[in-house]
Amino acid sequence: MIDFGNITTPCYIVDEEKLIHNLEILQGVEQRTGAKILLAQKAFSCFHVYTLIKKYVSGTAASGLFEARLGFEEMGGENHVFSAAYRESEIDEIISYCGHIIFNSFSQLDKYRDRVLKAGKKIGLRINPEFSTQEGHEIYDPCSPKSRLGITRKNFCTDNLRGVTGIHFHTLCEQNSDDLKRTLDAIEEKFGDILPKMEWINFGGGHHITREDYDVQLLEECIMKMKNKYGLEVFLEPGEAFALNAGYLVTEVLDLTENDMPIAILDTSAACHMPDVLEMPYRPPLMYSGEAGEKKYSYRLGSQTCLAGDSIGEYSFDEPLKIGDRLIFCDMAIYSMVKNNTFNGMPLPSIYLKKSDGTMEILRKFGYNDFKERL
Ligand SMILES: *Cc1c(COP(=O)(O)O)cnc(C)c1O
Numbered sequence: 001m002i003d004f005g006n007i008t009t010p011c012y013i014v015d016e017e018k019l020i021h022n023l024e025i026l027q028g029v030e031q032r033t034g035a036k037i038l039l040a041q042k043a044f045s046c047f048h049v050y051t052l053i054k055k056y057v058s059g060t061a062a063s064g065l066f067e068a069r070l071g072f073e074e075m076g077g078e079n080h081v082f083s084a085a086y087r088e089s090e091i092d093e094i095i096s097y098c099g100h101i102i103f104n105s106f107s108q109l110d111k112y113r114d115r116v117l118k119a120g121k122k123i124g125l126r127i128n129p130e131f132s133t134q135e136g137h138e139i140y141d142p143c144s145p146k147s148r149l150g151i152t153r154k155n156f157c158t159d160n161l162r163g164v165t166g167i168h169f170h171t172l173c174e175q176n177s178d179d180l181k182r183t184l185d186a187i188e189e190k191f192g193d194i195l196p197k198m199e200w201i202n203f204g205g206g207h208h209i210t211r212e213d214y215d216v217q218l219l220e221e222c223i224m225k226m227k228n229k230y231g232l233e234v235f236l237e238p239g240e241a242f243a244l245n246a247g248y249l250v251t252e253v254l255d256l257t258e259n260d261m262p263i264a265i266l267d268t269s270a271a272c273h274m275p276d277v278l279e280m281p282y283r284p285p286l287m288y289s290g291e292a293g294e295k296k297y298s299y300r301l302g303s304q305t306c307l308a309g310d311s312i313g314e315y316s317f318d319e320p321l322k323i324g325d326r327l328i329f330c331d332m333a334i335y336s337m338v339k340n341n342t343f344n345g346m347p348l349p350s351i352y353l354k355k356s357d358g359t360m361e362i363l364r365k366f367g368y369n370d371f372k373e374r375l
Contacts, residue, residue, distance in 0.1 A: 009252040010268040010349040017356045018246035022210040023056035033223040035234040040205045041067040043239025043334045047074040048363045061237035065090045072097035095119045102168045124166035126150045131186035133179040140173040153190045170204025177218040200233040209241040247333025253325045262299045269303035271310045272346040275339045283313040287328040290316045305344040342371040
């Protein structure tokens with residue numbers, strides 16, 4: 001399937017064909033509903049493919065100055081920004097790149113409102129509907145108790161909305177449209193008096209639109225309801241959905257050891273190259289493998305670093321692993337290359353693009369200076 005001929009490990013591979021598959025689904029939603037879909041760059045800032053992405057969707061969403069600039073320079077089109085707070089020294093440059101500036105508090109709104117309006121840009125407020133739809137991982141739940149993200153109804157100053165034309169919420173993570181629907185119901189219940197005063201609403205991210213079991217039709221009904229009932233323009237800013245299952249991390253077996261069970265040491269690191277494996281935590285899918293014990297030869301797959309917990313998980317294979325074998329972790333385009341680091345002096349994985357015609361293009365190679373120059 002993937003030609004390993006000349007690639008060096010460790011490396012990420014972005015799969016153009018799979019990316020296009022996702023983009024076509026997102027474009028379909030845009031075309032059928034008129035909603036605008038923006039790439040949340042936080043999940044996937046691989047700007048080398050922004051020209052391709054721009055052919056299918058309306059633009060980008062940013063979390064601050066650097067992403068705002070990247071979206072502006074590399075993609076163009078719609079560019080929305082949300083940050084929990086903006087720095088005085090950065091706000092004017094941010095305003096210059098973005099059409100929609102979303103604030104997280106009324107104090108930030110008061111501080112910067114006139115500068116945004118003077119530039120002819122739009123102002124939104126992020127609300128917190130205090131409606132959790134996810135259990136278990138509080139780290140990804142902006143509606144968790146004492147959350148700093150979004151303005152709760154209690155703190156929402158209805159009489160201080162001069163210049164505010166939009167509402168933003170982001171409360172989902174890898175979720176289906178039934179949770180979006182329930183969230184919108186909660187928003188109507190809590191902020192129903194505000195919606196008719198607005199021109200646009202941004203549904204945030206966390207919509208797993210390109211996942212096989214995602215109910216796209218229900219999403220489109222949710223969009224149409226906000227459009228028809230309140231006359232709102234609708235934006236969505238998914239990150240994951242853009243590059244879901246559209247990338248790999250290829251690694252090589254460096255050594256085979258044993259401690260109660262066979263252990264394989266790989267030339268990668270969960271802590272450095274796939275931090276969500278430890279942070280979320282989850283066990284990433286690995287091509288041609290099974291659960292521990294499912295196939296004949298089981299191994300614990302470990303990293304090259306000194307961190308005791310830097311282990312990727314237990315997997316099994318039909319054949320024993322050999323030193324020099326290459327393993328392919330799946331779904332490694334998102335929240336991987338944007339989060340990696342050089343802890344332990346680990347090199348950053350190269351980045352390849354597997355083009356639709358099957359050829360491999362190297363996008364980036366990293367070396368010693370990428371490690372040294374961070375310090
Ligand atoms: C993280 C985030 C997104 C993207 O979320 P995904 O889970 O990658 O879809 C969009 N908007 C905001 C405000 C976010 O914080």
